[in-house]
Amino acid sequence: KPPLFTTLTFWTNSKTNTVHLPSDYNEPNTDRARMDSLTPDAKQIFILSGQSNMAGRGGVFRDHHHHNRQQWDGVVPSECQPHPSIHRLDAHLRWVPAREPLHADIDAKKVCGVGPGMAFANKVRECAGEVGLVPCAVGGTAIKEWARGEHLYESMVKRARESVKGGGEMKGLLWYQGESDTSTQHDADAYEGNMVKLIENVRQDLDLPWLPIIQVAIVSGDNKYMEKVREAQLGMEIPNVVCVDAKGLELKDDHLHLTTKSQVQLGHMLADAYLQHFGPSEPNSHASL
DSSP: OOOSOTTOTTOOOSSOSEEEOOTTOOOOOOOHHHHHHTSOTTOEEEEEEESHHHHOOBTEEEEGGGTTEEEEOOEEEGGGOOOTTEEEEOTTSOEEEOOSSTTTTTSTTSOOOBOSHHHHHHHHHHHHOSEEEEEOOOTTOOGGGGSTTSHHHHHHHHHHHHHTTTSOEEEEEEEEOOGGGSSSHHHHHHHHHHHHHHHHHHHHHTTOTTOOEEEEEOOOSOTTTHHHHHHHHHTOOOTTEEEEEOTTOOBOTTSSSBOHHHHHHHHHHHHHHHHHHHOTTOOOOOSOO
């Protein structure tokens, strides 16, 4: 069976489910006009936001031979392969071909690996067609850092607005965050109110009152108050907000981050939730930001 992506030089025609990208691989240095031409006006755009498990730590390991520095193993599952119809908005607000790790230039102070974004996009594109991803997640961030007026929030809104300027529809916000709010009772108790306010703010600031939100119920964090945060996430009753439960997904040895396999599973769970609740036939969002 011939490979699907014959134009990508790092594609392998073997029967394995993964490929190993070269350690010195970099995105092609292409001008903005050509990047913009890669994305037709019909693209369906999704914001990826939250903290490290959305940014992706799948395949990231600690290399004890190099002073315990973290590295990504470069393994890209078949479900996360690049595809000509999937693009991402890079740190310079340019549309570029999407490939793992999606957040490398956004969560730039950490080593990023596989997250749920590419597995999500590959499944959704079969129904939605052209997909645009807007990575915004930053590891180790608490929800108070995503309040209106804070740098992370304002950057997310700016990137979302920029993403639709060339055409396309903002179809949803995928949110995976909360581990950093499990350490104190105060933070855990305040989580639901802060999340509700975040949803209200982002919908208002993007002028999308029915913007679909798919949040992930956390599966790791401080055991003291993790269930309190999960309870808030799973029990939230807001129109066009659904929750996907990560409970049961395999964690890495750090007991905090999802494995590569789990990230693929999560991406498919997010795609299923989107297609079930907000599929392409649902007129729940608009492009006028």
